[in-house]
Amino acid sequence: MTRILLDAMCGGLRGFLRMCGHDAAYALDRDAEADEAALALADAEDRTVVTRDERLAARADDAVLLTEHEPIDQLVELAAAGIDLTLDAEPSRCGRCNGVLERVGRSASAGENRPEYVPDDVDDPWRCRDCGQFFWKGSHWERVERTLVEVRARAENE
Template structure:
């Protein structure tokens, strides 16, 4: 189940986790939005569930998930308790940097110097920002964090 979420500025540490789990997770600062009215309007316009630590803002939203902790692991636990599925996609689909769609890089294609050769390892490229992703040590760290929730 892929959710459409909007994270306010207090929940930025959750963005990459949610995207790596395949959720469409928009982040307020990526959109240049900090004002509560603008956040609520964007959530309504894009049919997104607001994720926030702000009790009053959550109360004003039609659909919101309130997280209380400042700690990212605890926030992840709160999301799970709220019914947000948190499991890594075996085939990454959402860019961790910009939330754009990922496409598999063909084995005979070239990749930037920082990325592995797609002939030896599966690599995905964001069609929006062109960032490359693969299941390396960061992937393993995120998997371990999610499994420990």
């Protein structure tokens, strides 16, 4: 998957890209709001810069310049630019912090270790190794999958 740095104007893409398995760092989460900091981070971590800032895109070694304001329209632009927007078969990246997820069996996620927000009927959730957030494939996963199918279809027709 692609290693991406989303600048401050593209934060609405984080969840979608992470659900597709991309290592999608967000500049504001990494104290890299200034162009120099963003470029240094992208260079140090071999990331593609995704931005709406023409000057930043021109200065980056590898960048995707977006023109749209709305995240869904930006996703169409990313798909047209060749970024794979196919939902992962299983969650692999944390939507909150971009950390790696690990599957947690029912016994390991039961009792005190299982947060109240995880539905009782979820047998095998995933947990972020970095921040501890739990994830599972529920109705949100299905909505995102439908959205991404529509996004890819729009990208093919543009």
